[in-house]
Amino acid sequence: MNAIKHWKRYLLAVMFAAGSVSAHADDLLSRVKKQGELAVGTEMQFAPFDFIENGQQAGFNKDLFAAVGKIIGVKVRFIDLPWDSVLPGLDAGKFDMVAGPLTVTKARMERYAFTSPIADATDALLKRANDASITKSADIAGKTVGAQKSSAQNAQLKTYAETLKPGVTVREYVDNNQAYADLASGRLNAVANSLTNIAYVAKQRPNVFAVVQPPFGSAVYFAYCMRKDADSQSLNAAFNDALATLGKNGELASLQKKWFGVAVDLPAAMPTPAY
Incomplete structure (x- = not known):
């Protein structure tokens, strides 16, 4: 009887270990597909990518993620946060990736995995339309910029x-x-932001x-990002494959024209x- 009990305990331990390994082996893409939902952190104060219009989310991100989600086979759930809370939220595992989008820098590439460029x-600088004192970027010398x-x-x-005088x-x-x-x-005399954003605001x-x-x-370039670990590689690859599909069928260009006013040629990788 003792031998049988020990054998049963051994089998249970093996089954538990196998289940744990199998669960651990599921990568992020597999888990997202099982849940049927991709959780995305963003800040909805960043037109034309993400903003609130008539109480509802609007913008390039909403449309593009819907198209990508359709290809991957999942729904997309956005979590709206102040921008300085978005990347810490990703680090803490509160969502699967970040929409933003983010400007891709050397420092950020060392810490996060990025999709292909999306914009x-x-x-560049945004100024008041009637301000004749600023005709080129260097004219902000001595002024206040947000x-x-x-x-x-x-x-x-x-x-x-730092290159301008006065400061x-x-x-x-x-x-x-x-x-x-x-x-x-x-x-303020001007606001610094990406050319894509301020062109939309001026329009x-x-x-x-x-x-x-x-x-x-x-x-x-702008791109979306996720954690830089082996677990996220499959999701990044699937997302980039979906972007490539949308580029080939013309849907990406259509969304760019809708939200940016013009389709933008972007590098594939x-x-x-x-900097």
Whole structure:
């Protein structure tokens, strides 16, 4: 009897271990498919990518993730957070990936895995439409410029500002909408953000805002990101395959025209960031 009990215990232990290994072997893509849901962290104050319109989420991200989710076979659930909480939330495993999107930098590539590029993220300036004192980027010398806290655009602005004399006062904001409001009211001289974002803002309110050309930042790209671990590799690959499919069938270009005003040629794979 004791031998039989020991044998049963041994079999149970083996079965438990096998189940644990099998569960552990499921990668992120497999788990997402089993759940039927892709959880995505973002900040819905970043038009034209993610924003609230009439109380509902709108923007490029919503449409593109819906198309990708259809290809992968899952629904997409967005979690709206302040931007400086999004990446810590990803690190803590509160969601599967980040929409954002993020400007891809060397430092970020060391820490996170990125999808293929989805938009141009070159940094530029937004000014008031009637401000004749700013005709080129260098004209912000001695002026006050806003940018979003913890953003790559803020970092680029500070680097650029160091090259100007007199110096530039950089004012940080929790979200870009607050910065745009202060610019419109005259509390700022300009706002730094990606050319894609500010072109959209200027298009929506042409009597209030104008884009300063050319952009001052280095050529960089927007992409979505996930944790940089073996567990996430399958999801990243599946997402990139879906993006490639949308590029080939013309749906990606259609969404770019809808939200950016023009289809943008992008590299198939992420190039080495300029900074």
